[in-house]
Amino acid sequence: MSEPSPHREGFGVKSAHRALGLTDHEFELICEKMGREPNGVELAMFSLLWSEHCAYKHSKKLLGKLPTEGPRVVMGPGENAGAVDIGNGYSIAFKVESHNHPSAVEPFQGAATGVGGILRDVIALGARPIALLDSLRFGEPDTERTHYLVDGVVRGIGHYGNSMGIPTVGGEIYFEPPYEQNPLVNAMCVGIARTDEMVRAAAAGTGNKVVLFGSLTGRDGIGGASVLASAELDEGDDAKRPTVQIGDPFEEAKLLECCQELLAGDLLVSLQDLGAAGLTSSAGEMASAGNTGIDIDVGLVPLREADMEPFEIMVSESQERMLAVVEPSKVDQVLALCTKWQTASAVIGEVTDSGTFRILKNGETVGEIEIDDLVDGCPLYDLEPEEPTDWTYQNRVSIESDAGPSDIALALLASPSVASKRWAFEQYDSIVGSRTVHRAGVADASVLDIPESNRAIAVAIDGNGRRVACDPFQGTIEATLECAANLAVVGAEPLGVTNCLNFGNPEKPGVAWQLGRAIDGLAEACRALEAPVVGGNVSLYNETPQGPIYPTPVVGMVGELPDPAKVAGENWREGDSIALVGPFDPSLAGSELEKQLGQLGKGLPVREITPVKQAIELVREAVRSGGIRTATDVSDGGVTTALAELAIASGTGCETNLAPVLARRECSDEDALFGEGPGGFILAGEKSELEKLGGQGVDFELIGEVTGNEIITNAGSLKVEVLVEEAEAAFDSLEDRIESDQAGLTH
Amino acid sequence: MIQARVLIRPKEGILDAQGKAVEGALPALGFEGIEHVRVGRIVELQAESIDRLEELCEKLLANPLIEDYEIETITG
Amino acid sequence: MIQARVLIRPKEGILDAQGKAVEGALPALGFEGIEHVRVGRIVELQAESIDRLEELCEKLLANPLIEDYEIETITG
C-alpha cells in the first residue's frame, strides 16, 4: 500500500493514543505488531477495539470459568446473542446488555439506544424479538437527579420498545445510594428463530459483497460508547456530551422487517449489527470469525453529513445500522428489499482472503491492519484482587431502631426497592405480539406463549447488588437461584442464562475481588442448576469520585414450561391455606431491613445450593400439576413482605404464624418476619393440595390461611398486624415521590 | 429557495397536556411566576416556492381541528 | 409580565428523526422541491421576569446535549 500520512486524519500528535484510552505499552505493542506507527484511522480503530468495552481485557480470563455447554445450547458466548433449542425446529435467542454510561449522560436517549442495541444483537441472529426486560438501578428517589434519571430512562425504554412493537414484559428497579451518579440500565431481549435459519456473524466467501443498510452514518457517538464505557465519569462529562447517540425506533422497526425478509429469502451469507465502535468492530469481528480479510471503502458509505473523515466513518456509532455479507448475484435483490422498507443501503466493500482489514477512500487505501492484531491482539490483563477488610459503602439510617413490627412491615413495603413499580411498567407495551401470558407484576416471572413449538417460555431478570456487595460469591449465587425460583413459580425449568456484570474499576483490588468472586458464584450456581451461560455483557468502570457502584451481576434466565394455562399467579382466595416451602433460613444480613436500620456490613450466611435446588424443583412440579393457585418466592423484605404483596394483589388478608420456622431454624423472631435468604417459597391453595408437598425431602410447613382484611403475622413475641389497605397505600407510594418534578418533554 | 418556518400550536381552549405538565413541574424545580405555558411544534424547511406551503400545512403539518399554524418565510 | 417564546431544535449534526421522516414522506404526498426539513418544539409562556428563563431552558424545556434553544421575548 502507499504509506498513508500519519498526520492526515487529525490525530497526528504522538500521545494521541493516551487521549484515546490506550496505554503506552499498548501503543508500543500496536507499533510492534504493525511494524510501524499507525496512522490516524488505524489508531482510532485500535483504540476502540482495544478498549475494555470491545476487548474485555480485564474480564475475558475470568469469563472462561462460566459453564457454557448443555444439550439445549444452539449458540453460546461469542455470537451476537446466545440461543437455546425450544423444540419443533425453533430456538430462543437472548442476551442482556448494559447502557449505563450513556444513560448517566442522557437518560432518555441512553436507555432508548440501549434497547435498540440489544434488539439488534438478537435481530442479527436472524431471530424476531418477542420480548424485552430491563434491570435498572438508581440512587435513592429523593433527589432531583434521580427523578430526572428515572423519568428519562423509563420513558426511553418505553419509547423504543413500544414504537418497535416489542413488548417489555418484565424487569426490576432498585434504588440504592451507590448508583446515584452512575445508574445502571441493563436491557435484555428475547427472540425466536427457526433454528436452521439462524445466521452467524462470520464473514465468508472471498469476493462476496459487504452491504451496509439502515440509518445514514453521522457523527453520533464518535469515541462514544467505547470511551464512555471505559473511563470513569467525572466533572468533565460535558466534553463527552456532543457524542450522544440518538435512537430512531421507526428506523429500527423497518430494519427488523427488512432483515426478516432478507433472511426468509435466503439472501444473506452473514449478518451483524453495528454497536460500539461501529463499522470497525462489526466488520473486523465478522472477518475475524470467518478467518477472512475485508475491504471497506468509506467513500461508499451513505452519510448524514457530507464532510466526514474516514476515521469518523469507521468509528461512528450511528444507531439502527446492520452489516451483511451477500453473494454478488444476490446484491440487487438485497438492495431492492432495502428500498421496499425505505431504508438506505449500499455495497461498501468486499470479503477478501488477505487476512487484513483495508480501509479505502474512493479506491485509495487509507488504512491497513491485520485482522488478528485488531480483534485478538489486545493484551488480556490479570486482575490483582484483594478482599476489602471492611464494609466500604456508606449506609444511612431511614428507620427508627425502636420501630414496632407493624411499622417496619409498612416501611419495608414503602421502601423504594420493594414498592410497586407498576407506574413504570404501565409505560411499557407489555402485550404487543400476542404472546404475553403473564406480564411484569403479575407473577415473579413473565410467561410468553410459543405456539410454534407448542409450549411456553418464562423469563426473569435479577440481581440484588446490595447482597452482592455484602458477599459477592454468595450474593451472585442467590441472584441466580432467585431467577430459577422465579421461573419455578410459573412452572418453568431453566434452559439458559445470560448475564451483565456491572462493576467498578477492576484495576482497584477491591473491585477486582468482587468481580472474581461474583463470576465464581455465577459459575457455581449455573453449574448446579444445569443452566449454561450462553451470552452476556460486562460493564466496568461504573464509578464516580464518590466511589464504585455496588457490584451488580444482573442475571437473566429463560426457561420452558409445558402448559401456560397452569401458571400460578398472585391472586389467593379467602379460605386458602398458606405454606412456607424450602430450606429458607432467614437472616437480617444484607436485608432491606438491615439497610434501613443503617447496619449493613460484610458477609452473608453461607447457604447450600442443593437443598434450594430441590425446593425449586418441588415447587415447579407442584405448579405444573395445576394444584397450586398462588406461589411466590421469598425475596426482598422477607416473609412478611411476600405475604403482604400477595394480600395486596388480591385484596384479601391473611393470618399466619411463623412458629414452625422458629422451631426449625436458629433465627430470631425478627429474622423470621423480615429476614432474607435463598430457598423460600410461599404457596397458597387448597390445604389438601398443599399437603401433597410434605414428606418429599423438602422442608414444608403450613403457616396459616387467607382471611379477612388484615395482614397478621406472628413470630414468637412479635406480631405484624396491618390493614391490607394501609399496606397497599405504602406499596403504591413511590410514584408520587418520583414524578413530582418531571415534564416528560423529550420525544 | 425560500426558508420557511411553520409554528404549530394547540388551538386555544384545548387542554395542552404537555404545557400543563411543564407548569406542573415548575414549583418542584424552584421556578416561580411562570404561567400560561403552551407547547407546540416548529417545522423548518426550504422550499422552491411559497405556493403550496399553505396546502402543506393544512394537509400535513397541522391538523386544523386541533392546531393553529403560522408560516414565517425568509426569502434567501 | 413577559411573553416569551422558546424555539427548541435538534442540534446541528444530531439525528433529526422526525424531520427525516417528514422529508421522506413528502414526494409521495405530491410535494416536490422541499428539503432540509427540521422539526423542533416551541414553548410559549408568560414569566414575571426574564432572569431565569435561560436556566428553565437548560433544566426543563430543552436538552442542551442534543438540542439548541433560542429565547425570544416580548415585554408586555
Added chain:
Amino acid sequence: MTWGVLQFPGSCDERDALNACQIAGGGGPDQARLVWHEETDLSGLDGIVVPGGFSYGDYLRAGAIARFSPAMTAVADFAAAGGPVLGICNGFQVLCESGLLPGALLTNERTRFICRQGDLVVGEADSPFLTGLEADQTISIPFKHQSGRFFAPPELLDRIESNNQVAFRYAPGHNPNGSVNDIAGVTNEAGNVLGLMPHPEHAVEAFSGSTDGLAIFQGPALTATGGAA
C-alpha cells in the same frame, strides 16, 4: 369473510390483528392477509383493519403521514362503498386524520404512554362491528397508547352524540387519557367505519385474560348473515 390488515412502515400490531381475524373466522388460512401500504387493489377483501402501532414513527402527529398512503386512498373508496373498516389505536388516529372518522386524538392528559387492562361500555352506535354486542354491556379490553385523548369541538361532539356515533366509552373510573365524554371509539355516520383506541385484537385468546374483543371481529360476518346477538 376475508380481512385485509394494512401494514405501514412502523405498524406494530398488524400480526395481532391478523391473528384476531383468523380466530374470529374459525381458524382457516384464508381469512386474513396483510395489505402493504402501497397496494391499491382491495378486491376480494370483505373487511379492512387499520392496525395499531407507530406508523411512520408517529412523527409529526400520530397517523398524519400514513393517511396519505395509496392503500388509504383505496380504503376510503372501500368505506364509501359501505365496506366495514376497523381502526385500532394508531389505525383510529389514521382514520381521523384522513377524515373517515370525526374528531382527533391528542396526547394523553398525563402525557405518558399507558398500557393496562380496562373496561369499556358499549355505546348506542349502529355498526356491523357491534352486532354481537349489546348497548350498555361492559367488556374488558386492554388500552395502550400515548395519544389517545379523543377530542371534538363542541358542535361536532354534539353531532357525534346525537347521531349515536359513539361506539364505546370508558367505564366510569377507567378513562386513561382524558377523552371528552369518556369516548373510546366512534363510528362514521353510516356506521361501517369504526375507530377505537383500546385493543380488541389483544383480547381474543383465553391466556390474555379476556376474549371480549372477539365479538368486534365477528360482528361484520354476523351482520352479513343476518345474525344478531
